[in-house]
Amino acid sequence: MRFLLHLGSNQTNLAFSPLSFHYVLVLLAAGATGDTLNQIVSFLGPSGGMAHASLASHAASAFLARGNGSEPDVRCGVGVWVDSSLQLRPAFADMVTSQYNATAQAMPFQEKPDKARVEINRWFEDKTGGLIKELMPEG
Numbered sequence: 001m002r003f004l005l006h007l008g009s010n011q012t013n014l015a016f017s018p019l020s021f022h023y024v025l026v027l028l029a030a031g032a033t034g035d036t037l038n039q040i041v042s043f044l045g046p047s048g049g050m051a052h053a054s055l056a057s058h059a060a061s062a063f064l065a066r067g068n069g070s071e072p073d074v075r076c077g078v079g080v081w082v083d084s085s086l087q088l089r090p091a092f093a094d095m096v097t098s099q100y101n102a103t104a105q106a107m108p109f110q111e112k113p114d115k116a117r118v119e120i121n122r123w124f125e126d127k128t129g130g131l132i133k134e135l136m137p138e139g
Helices: 003-005 018-031 034-044 049-062 090-100 111-128
Strands: 079-083 103-107
Touching: 003 090, 018 034, 018 090, 018 103, 103 111
Parallel strands: 079 103
Antiparallel strands: none
16 A cells, blocks of 8 residues: 555656556565565465465466457556566576566666666566556656
8 A cells, every 4th residue: 555655645646557567476475485475475365376476377378368358458467577687597488478478588777778678668568558658767
């Protein structure tokens, strides 16, 4: 709730998707270990990390897959981007794509930040059917 209050502090209208927040936290948990993992799982709630991972994976396959023919038409884009100077663990990158219907890739944030911004914005525009055109504005 503190996070939501912070997000809406300068806004007159605010819409958000609890499923999206849950989804991102589960992705973070999938790549975390030790105290960080324990904190995320504790924040997610008493069901435990595996239950939350199962829910997010099910949502990805059942509700967020494009062209599934179900109503309403739900569009969601979830991705993990890291600077091209870093490398994601292959097992994590595979899990992101196979279990969570998300993307995981490197971007030239340090060398060409505007190019990375444009590519990510294009990706989100495509994933949301043009509903989100500029997730990351210039600057």
